[in-house]
Amino acid sequence: MAHTGWVLTSEWTKIRSVRSTLWTLAAALVVTVALGMLISFLVRQSYDDLSREERLTFDPTFISFAGTSLGQLAMIAFGILVVSNEYSTGMIRASLTAVPQRGVLMGAKLVIATALALLVGMLTSFLTFFLGQAMLGDHRTDLGEPGVLRAVFGGGLYMGLIALFAMGVTWMLRSPMLSFGVLIPFFFMISSILANVEATEKIGDYLPDQAGSRIMAVIDDGERPYGPWTGLLIMLAWVAASLLAGYVVLKRRDA
Amino acid sequence: MIELSELTKRYGGKTAVEGLTFAVRPGVVTGFLGPNGAGKSTTMRMILGLDRPTSGDVRIDGKRYDQLPEPLTYIGALLEARSVHPGRTAYHHLLCLAQSNGVPERRIGEVLDLVGLSGVARKRPKGFSLGMGQRLGIASALLGDPRILMFDEPVNGLDPEGIHWIRNLMKQLASDGRTVFVSSHLMSEMALTADHLVVIGQGRLLADTSMARFIEENSRPYVQVRSSDPERLRVSLADAGLRPVPQPDGGFEVEGVPAARVGEIAAANGLVLHELSRRQASLEEAFMRLTHGSVEYQAREG
Numbered sequence: 001m002a003h004t005g006w007v008l009t010s011e012w013t014k015i016r017s018v019r020s021t022l023w024t025l026a027a028a029l030v031v032t033v034a035l036g037m038l039i040s041f042l043v044r045q046s047y048d049d050l051s052r053e054e055r056l057t058f059d060p061t062f063i064s065f066a067g068t069s070l071g072q073l074a075m076i077a078f079g080i081l082v083v084s085n086e087y088s089t090g091m092i093r094a095s096l097t098a099v100p101q102r103g104v105l106m107g108a109k110l111v112i113a114t115a116l117a118l119l120v121g122m123l124t125s126f127l128t129f130f131l132g133q134a135m136l137g138d139h140r141t142d143l144g145e146p147g148v149l150r151a152v153f154g155g156g157l158y159m160g161l162i163a164l165f166a167m168g169v170t171w172m173l174r175s176p177m178l179s180f181g182v183l184i185p186f187f188f189m190i191s192s193i194l195a196n197v198e199a200t201e202k203i204g205d206y207l208p209d210q211a212g213s214r215i216m217a218v219i220d221d222g223e224r225p226y227g228p229w230t231g232l233l234i235m236l237a238w239v240a241a242s243l244l245a246g247y248v249v250l251k252r253r254d255a
Numbered sequence: 256m257i258e259l260s261e262l263t264k265r266y267g268g269k270t271a272v273e274g275l276t277f278a279v280r281p282g283v284v285t286g287f288l289g290p291n292g293a294g295k296s297t298t299m300r301m302i303l304g305l306d307r308p309t310s311g312d313v314r315i316d317g318k319r320y321d322q323l324p325e326p327l328t329y330i331g332a333l334l335e336a337r338s339v340h341p342g343r344t345a346y347h348h349l350l351c352l353a354q355s356n357g358v359p360e361r362r363i364g365e366v367l368d369l370v371g372l373s374g375v376a377r378k379r380p381k382g383f384s385l386g387m388g389q390r391l392g393i394a395s396a397l398l399g400d401p402r403i404l405m406f407d408e409p410v411n412g413l414d415p416e417g418i419h420w421i422r423n424l425m426k427q428l429a430s431d432g433r434t435v436f437v438s439s440h441l442m443s444e445m446a447l448t449a450d451h452l453v454v455i456g457q458g459r460l461l462a463d464t465s466m467a468r469f470i471e472e473n474s475r476p477y478v479q480v481r482s483s484d485p486e487r488l489r490v491s492l493a494d495a496g497l498r499p500v501p502q503p504d505g506g507f508e509v510e511g512v513p514a515a516r517v518g519e520i521a522a523a524n525g526l527v528l529h530e531l532s533r534r535q536a537s538l539e540e541a542f543m544r545l546t547h548g549s550v551e552y553q554a555r556e557g
Contacts, residue, residue: 003325003357010355017347018340064471085340093305094348098355100321228496252330254306 005084007099007108015082015112024078025116028159029124032071036128039066046140060141060220061151063133068213069192070153070253071124072162075117076183079166082113096255106171106250110243114164121159126151147218147228154215154228158235163186165208165239171246208238256280256434257302257330257403262295262311264458272458274311279436279453281402284429286466290546294458295438296335299407303332315403327356330403331396335411337388338395340379345372345391346382349398358399360516379474385412393421403434410444417441417490422448446470456546473541478514481506481530482521491524493516495540506530 008107015021043063043243051057086092101104129152133140170179187209195204204210205224214224224231258277264272272294274373279285289295300306302313304320315323315330316496323329323478327452337347349363367373370390375383388410389481396404406425410418425448429435439445445452452469454462482488485505492499492509496519514533521528 006357007355010351013347013351013354014340014343017343017351020342089340090336090338091340093300093303093334094352095334095355096305097303097332098352100323100326133509254300 004108004226007104007114008217010098014109015116017223018085021081021085023076024074024081025120028074028078029120029127030064030070030209031074032067032124032159033066033131035070036064036132037067037135038133039200042065042134044102044139053145057219057221059119059221060133060136060139061129061218062150062216063136064086065125065151065213065216066132066160067128068216072159072209073161073188075121075159075165078117078178079113079163079172080158080176080179080183082176083167083170084177084179085211088176103247106247110164110167113167114160114215118160121163122145122153122156124159125155129155129249141218145218150228151216151218154232157232158212158215161212161232161235161239162209165235165242168239168242168244172242172249172250177201185225206234208235211216211235211238256316256526257405258314258317259298259302260312260314262298262301262313263309264294264301264306265309270458272301272455275455276459277453277463279434280451281401281434282429282432283450284425284435284437284448285451285453286445287436287441288442288445288454288455288542289438289455289461291440292457293440293546295440295454295455296399296407297435297458299332299334299405299438299481300343302405303330303334307369323398325356325358327352327358327399327401329399330405331401332405333389333392333396333409334528335407335409337392339380339391340390342379344377344379346376347393348391349394352395353398356399362400363400366399370394379468381506386414386417389413389417389421393424401433404428404436406435406437408438408440410439413461438528441520442539446538454542454545461545469541470538473545474535476533476535477508477510478512478517479506479508479530479532479534480517480521480528483527483529487524488526491520495520508534511527 038077040063086095096102128232141148143152166179166183169183173179173182191204191209193205194200194207195210211226211231212235214226215228217228226234261270262274262275270483272417287295297306301308302315304475306383314327320326324401328514345367346363350360352362363375370393372387372394374391375387380388383391385459389409396406409421413421425435425437429450437448449466452462452464452466453460480488481504489499489501492507497509497512499509501507514531518528
C-alpha cells in the first residue's frame with residue numbers, strides 16, 4: 001500500500017514547484033494586510049463622526065480584519081488551483097497511477113496544502129492585526145485584552161479553513177473555471193447579500209464565511225445567533241461536507 | 256504480465272469495450288491494434304485503474320492495480336493524453352513521482368539521460384515540443400525501472416528520428432525480458448515493432464496472434480496480370496482451372512498459382528502480356544479487412 005510519508009513528500013514537492021499556486025498565497029497575505037491597514041486608517045480619521053451607539057460596539061480587532069473579505073478570495077483561489085491544476089493539466093493521471101489509493105492521494109494533498117494555508121493564514125492574521133492597530137492610533141486594542149488573542153488566532157484558522165473548503169468543492173467540480181465560477185461569486189456577493197437582506201438573513205448567517213468570520217469579532221454586536229466558536233464549528237461542518245462530497249466524486253468517477 | 260478477463264466498459268448506453276480477454280506476456284513487444292475509437296485508450300486506462308470497468312477484471316502480475324505496493328516499480332505507462340503540469344520543471348515532475356513510490360532520486364538523472372532530456376531538466380514543459388513532451392512521458396514510465404511497460408500511440412507526433420529511437424527502445428525493453436504493450440492504429444507501425452498482435456474493433460477482440468502468423472495468414476500472395484485482350488485472357492485462365500479476379504484497370508489478380516504458370520498459359524494461347532508480376536496483399540489491407548464493419552466512423556465509397 002502507498003507509503004503515506006512518501007506521498008506527503010511528493011505532494012510537498014508538487015506544491016512548491018509550481019509558481020502560480022504560491023503567488024495566490026502571497027496575494028492573500030498582501031491584500032488582507034494592505035486593505036486592513038487602509039480601512040483601519042480611514043476609520044481612525046472618521047471616528048469622531050461615529051454615533052454613540054456605533055462607538056459602544058466599536059471593535060478595533062474586527063476592523064483590522066476588514067481586508068479578509070477580499071484577501072480570502074486569494075485563499076479560495078489557492079484552494080481551487082492546488083486541486084484543479086491536477087485536472088486541467090492531466091497530471092491527475094500521472095498522480096493516480098503513482099498513488100492509486102485515491103483517498104491517500106487526496107488526504108496527502110489536503111494535509112500539505114492546508115498546512116501551508118494555515119501557516120500563511122496565521123502570519124496574515126497577526127500581521128494584519130498589529131499593522132491595523134498601528135493605523136487605528138488611539139482607538140487601538142492589544143493582544144492582552146479579553147477575546148483579542150482568540151480573534152486573531154481565529155482569523156488565521158478562518159483563512160486556512162476557507163482554503164480547505166475550496167479544495168473540497170474543487171475535488172467535486174474538477175474544472176478550475178467551474179470552481180472559480182461557483183466559489184468566487186458565492187463568497188464575494190451571494191453570501192453577503194443573503195446575510196444583509198432581512199428576508200434571507202437567517203439563512204445567510206449560517207453560510208460558511210458568515211459563520212466562520214464571527215471568530216474575528218471581539219465585541220458581540222448581538223446580530224448573530226451564535227458565539228465565535230459555534231460559528232467556527234458551523235464553518236467546519238461546511239468544510240467537512242465539501243470534503244466528503246469531493247472524496248465521493250474522486251472515488252467513484254473515472255479520472 | 257497483464258491479464259484481462261471479460262473486461263467491459265460502458266458509458267451510458269454506449270459500449271466502449273466489450274468482453275476483452277487476453278494476456279500480455281513478457282519478453283516480447285505486444286502490439287495493440289485497432290482503428291481510432293476502438294477502445295484502446297479506454298482499455299489502457301482500465302489497466303491502470305484510472306477508469307473503473309463496468310464488469311470484468313484486470314490483473315498485473317496477479318494483482319489489481321491498486322494492490323500493487325509501489326505501482327511505478329511494477330508498471331510504467333505513457334498515456335496518449337499529456338499528463339504533465341506545464342509549469343513544473345521536468346526534474347520536479349519526475350521528482351514528485353519518484354518520491355511517491357520511494358524511487359531513489361538519482362534515478363531521475365538516469366531516465367532523463369536515457370530519453371535525451373538532461374539539457375532541459377530544469378526547464379518547464381510548457382516550452383517543450385510534442386516530441387520532447389513524449390520523451391518526458393517515457394522518462395516517467397521508465398522511472399521506477401518497471402518490468403511492464405505500456406505505451407499508448409507513442410509515435411504520434413514524433414519526427415522520424417524520434418520514431419526510430421522509440422522503436423528500438425521498445426525492442427530493447429522486450430529483449431531485457433520486460434513486458435511491452437504498445438497501442439497503435441497503424442498496421443505498418445506494428446509490423447515493424449511488434450512480435451505479438453492483439454487486434455480490437457469497436458471494443459471487441461478480433462485477433463490475438465503472433466505477428467508471424469498474422470502475416471502468414473493475411474498477406475496472401477497473388478499474381479497480377481494484364482493483357483491487350485482481357486476477355487481472352489480471362490477465358491484462357493478460367494479454362495486452366497484458375498479464378499482470375501478482374502481489376503478496375505483491366506488486369507486480373509490470380510491467387511494460388513506461380514507467375515510462371517500464368518505466363519505459360521498466356522503463351523500457349525498466343526496472348527500478349529502487358530504485365531505479369533507477383534504481389535502480396537499489404538498488412539494494412541489485411542488489417543482493414545479484419546476491422547471492416549467495426550470502424551466507428553467510416554467514409555462512404557462513391
